[in-house]
Amino acid sequence: MKPNPYSTLLTLVVGIGFFIGGLAIGNVVHFGGIGAVVAPLAQIIPGVHRYELDYDIPTVSDLSPIATFWQVREKIKNQFVYPVDDDTKLTYGAIRGMLAALEDPYTRFLDPKEFKDFNTETEGHFDGIGAILEARIDPASHRQRVIITRVIERGPTSKTKIRGGDEIIGVDDKPIKGLTLTEVVRRIRGKRGTVVELKLVREGLDEPFDVEITRANVDLPTVEFEMLDEENKIGYIWLRTFNKTAKDKMEAAITKLNSQGMKALLFDLSGDPGGILDAAVAVGSFFLDGGPVVHIKGRGTEPHPLNATPGVKVPNDVPIVVLIDRGSASASEIVAGALQERHRATIVGRRSFGKSKVQTILEMRDGSALFLSTAVYLTPKLTDIGVDDANGDRGVKPDHMFPEPDPEKDAEVTGEEWHGRQIQKALEILKTEMKP
Numbered sequence: 062m063k064p065n066p067y068s069t070l071l072t073l074v075v076g077i078g079f080f081i082g083g084l085a086i087g088n089v090v091h092f093g094g095i096g097a098v099v100a101p102l103a104q105i106i107p108g109v110h111r112y113e114l115d116y117d118i119p120t121v122s123d124l125s126p127i128a129t130f131w132q133v134r135e136k137i138k139n140q141f142v143y144p145v146d147d148d149t150k151l152t153y154g155a156i157r158g159m160l161a162a163l164e165d166p167y168t169r170f171l172d173p174k175e176f177k178d179f180n181t182e183t184e185g186h187f188d189g190i191g192a193i194l195e196a197r198i199d200p201a202s203h204r205q206r207v208i209i210t211r212v213i214e215r216g217p218t219s220k221t222k223i224r225g226g227d228e229i230i231g232v233d234d235k236p237i238k239g240l241t242l243t244e245v246v247r248r249i250r251g252k253r254g255t256v257v258e259l260k261l262v263r264e265g266l267d268e269p270f271d272v273e274i275t276r277a278n279v280d281l282p283t284v285e286f287e288m289l290d291e292e293n294k295i296g297y298i299w300l301r302t303f304n305k306t307a308k309d310k311m312e313a314a315i316t317k318l319n320s321q322g323m324k325a326l327l328f329d330l331s332g333d334p335g336g337i338l339d340a341a342v343a344v345g346s347f348f349l350d351g352g353p354v355v356h357i358k359g360r361g362t363e364p365h366p367l368n369a370t371p372g373v374k375v376p377n378d379v380p381i382v383v384l385i386d387r388g389s390a391s392a393s394e395i396v397a398g399a400l401q402e403r404h405r406a407t408i409v410g411r412r413s414f415g416k417s418k419v420q421t422i423l424e425m426r427d428g429s430a431l432f433l434s435t436a437v438y439l440t441p442k443l444t445d446i447g448v449d450d451a452n453g454d455r456g457v458k459p460d461h462m463f464p465e466p467d468p469e470k471d472a473e474v475t476g477e478e479w480h481g482r483q484i485q486k487a488l489e490i491l492k493t494e495m496k497p
Contacts, residue, residue, distance in 0.1 A: 130155060134151055134155075137151065138151075153170065153172055153429070156170050156431075157169075157170050160431075165418070165434050166196070167416070167418050167420055167432070167434050168420070168431075168432060168433050168434050169431075169432050170429065170430070170431055170432070171429060171430045171431075171432070172429050173427060173428035173429050176424070176428060176429055176430040177428065188251075188252065188253040188276060188277065188278055188279070189216075189217075189249075189250060189276060189277075189279055190216065190217050190218050190249060190257065190274045190276055190279075191212065191213035191215075191216020191217050191218045191219060191277075191279040192209050192211065192212050192213065192216070192218040192223070193209070193210050193211035193212075193213070193332075193334065193388060194207055194208065194209055194210065194229070194242060194245070194246065195207070195208045195209075195210045195242075196208075196241075196242040205241075205242075206228050207228065207229045207237060207242060207245050208226065208227070208228050208229075209223060209224070209225055209226070209227045209228075209229065209261075210225050210226075210387055210388055210414075211225055211332045211334070211386075211387075211388030212224055212225060212332075212476030213279055213281060213332070213476075214332070214476070214477055214480060215279075215280070215477065216277070216279040217274050217275055217276060217277045217279070218274055218476065219475055219476040219477045220475060220477075221272050221274060221475060221476075222272065222472060222473045222474065222475060223259070223261065223272055223274075223476065224466060224474070224475075224476050224479055225386070225387060225388060225476070226263070226264065226387075226465070226466075227261045227262070227263050228261060228262045228263070229245065229259055229260070229261055230260050230261065230262055230269060231259070231260030231269075232245065232248040232249055232257065232258070232259060232260075233248065233257060233258050234258065234260075235248070250276075251276050252276065253276050253277050253278055254275065254276065254277070255275070255276050256273055256274065256275050256276070257273070257274055257276060258271055258272070258273045258274075259271070259272050259274065263468055263472075264468060265467075265468025265469065266468050266469070266472070281301055281302065282301060283300070283301055283302055283304060283306050283307055283310050284298060284299070284300055284301065284307065284310040284311055284313075284314050285298070285299045285301070286298040286299070286314035286317070286318060288318060288321050288323070289327060289484075289488065290488065290492075293324065293325065293492065293495065294321070294322050294323055294324040294325070295323070295324070295325045295326070295327060295488065295491060295492070295495075296318035296321075296323040296325070296326045296327070297326075297327045297329065297484075298311070298314050298315070298318070298326065298327075298328050298329065299329035299331075300328070300329070300330060300333055300344065300393075301332070301333055302333060302334065302335075302336055303333070303335055303336020303337060303340040303341055303344065303391075303392035303393070304336050304337065304340065305337065305339075305340065307336060307340040307343070307344060308339075308340055308343035308344065311343075311344055311347060312347070312374060315347060315374045315375060316374070319374075319375075323379065324379060324495065325379060325380045325381070325382075325491050325492075325494070325495050326375060326379055326380070326381045326382075326491075327381075327382050327384065327484070327487055327488055327491055328381055328382070328383045328384070328406065329383075329384045329484065329487075330383060330384065330385050330389045330393040330396065330397055331384050331385055331386040331388060331389055331410060331480065331483065332386065332388035332389065332480075333388070333389050333390070333392070333393040334388065334389075334390045334391065334393070334414075335390045335391030335392040335393060335394075336391070336392040337392070338355075338367070338392070340392060341354065341355065341391075341392035341395045341396055342354045342355070342367050342368075342369065342370075343370075344392075344396050345369050345395070345396050345399050345400070346369040346370040346372075346373075347373060347374040347375055348369075348373060348374075348375050348381065348400055348405050348406070349369040349373065349399065349400070349403060349405060350369065350371055350372060350373050350377075351368055351369055351370070351371040352368055352369055352403065352441070353366040353367065353368055353369075353399070353441040354367055354368065354369050354395065354396070354399045354441070355367050355395045355398075355399065355438050355439065355440065355441070356438065356439040356440070356441070356443060357419065357436055357437075357438055357439075358436055358437050358438075358439060359419075359435060359436040360435065360436070364439055364443060366441075377405075380407075380491065380494045380495055380496075381400065381405065381406035381407070382406060382407050382408075382409055382487050382488075382490055382491040382494065383396075383397050383400055383401075383406045383407070383408050383409070384409055384410045384483060384484065384487045385397050385408060385409075385410045385411070385412075385413045385457060385459060386410050386411045386413070386483070387411055387412065387413065387414060387456075388414065389410075389413040389414060389457070390413060390414035390416055391414070391416060393413065394413045394414065394415070394416075394417075394446055394456065394457050395438060395440075397413065397457045398440040398441070398444065398446060398457050399440060399441055401457065401460065402440050402441045402442045402444070403441055407460050407461065407490065407491075407494060408457060408458075408459045408460050408461075409459050409460065409461040409462075409463065409486070409487045409490055410459050410461075410462075410463050410483060410487070411459065411462065411463055411465070412454060412455075412456040412457065412458055412459070412462075413446070413456035413457040414456055415446055415447055415454075415455030415456030415457075416446075416447050417437045417438050417439070417445050417446050417447030417448075418434040418436075418437055418447065419434065419435055419436035419437060419438055420432045420433060420434050420435065421433050421435040461490055463483060463486055466479060
């Protein structure tokens with residue numbers, strides 16, 4: 062099921078907690094107390110982030126909008142039929158309403174508790190069902206659809222027939238029509254060992270189907286690697302997230318595979334929702350000898366290149382195939398797009414997520430935070446992968462496009478099995494690119 066090019070996108074990982082996430086990137090990212098960001102615990106919004114404190118209150122030149130807000134606020138406090146005891150609730154509600162007027166699903170506000178969870182719960186494991194969700198607005202009906210965009214490998218959902226592209230229409234025998242994505246996630250989330258039942262629809266199937274999932278602990282290691290084909294010395298690296306440990310763990314994996322005589326590399330970015338910019342540029346530097354990995358374009362500014370560090374970890378005579386899918390976002394798209402446009406790797410799989418906005422994280426004095434879209438990132442050839450192309454598609458387009466699952470033939474195939482099939486297809490392409 063191809064993403065609608067006009068859809069409004071918002072992605073969440075169903076787990077514990079609140080807004081922890083497969084984040085991404087800013088021009089220079091310093092997260093301070095955020096720690097190893099990009100653990101997919103409760104909400105993932107693929108994107109790029111910059112982190113700043115914003116305790117100053119600027120001078121206001123026109124007080125009329127504030128006067129109107131204050132007047133409405135006082136009317137609510139004094140005349141609403143039910144007394145309002147929590148002024149903060151009104152303030153936060155007003156902020157969220159103001160951000161909704163921007164019609165940007167990536168700009169959002171986190172209250173102090175949500176932001177605290179965002180800062181601290183980044184250990185790479187969590188309790189949940191192990192799936193990433195996305196809210197899309199149908200341009201014709203304006204109906205919100207909640208889509209599973211990624212099933213986390215070895216998580217509870219990966220043991221079922223659910224796969225990316227399935228739409229959730231009910232949770233525990235209750236329809237989700239009219240609920241926000243956050244409300245849907247709250248219904249799905251729960252303690253490990255408990256069961257949640259999802260009602261889903263799939264393109265190509267006539268009837269909805271139900272799946273029971275037992276919530277469990279979900280682990281998401283940053284990097285997994287092995288010598289996938291000993292005979293041909295084909296290495297395999299799966300980068301699961303671009304957090305602060307990604308650079309060191311990628312380097313360790315490459316070093317180990319090089320020591321084993323690696324002659325080709327299958328670099329798996331499928332299902333990787335993104336990470337911080339420093340990690341994206343560092344990972345790109347393992348394969349590119351200088352030159353741009355990505356460009357950042359702010360409001361009213363020209364694109365600014367962020368270049369790879371000279372010197373490579375993977376020799377230029379080692380062919381590389383990069384595997385992507387619709388769950389590959391932000392930092393994954395940056396690296397895949399750079400390796401493709403600079404002719405360092407062959408990209409295979411399915412189109413990536415297609416999101417190029419950069420968010421600045423502005424921490425407020427009361428411990429809340431504003432995630433505000435402040436820039437876009439562009440590929441080395443200045444392509445904006447978040448904008449629809451001539452065919453109405455967005456994201457990084459693979460050099461070899463893999464077919465979508467057959468709705469009937471592959472109906473019972475689990476997420477793990479499907480990922481394994483994609484790896485084998487990528488491996489066959491890589492073998493054809495190796496020199497005799």
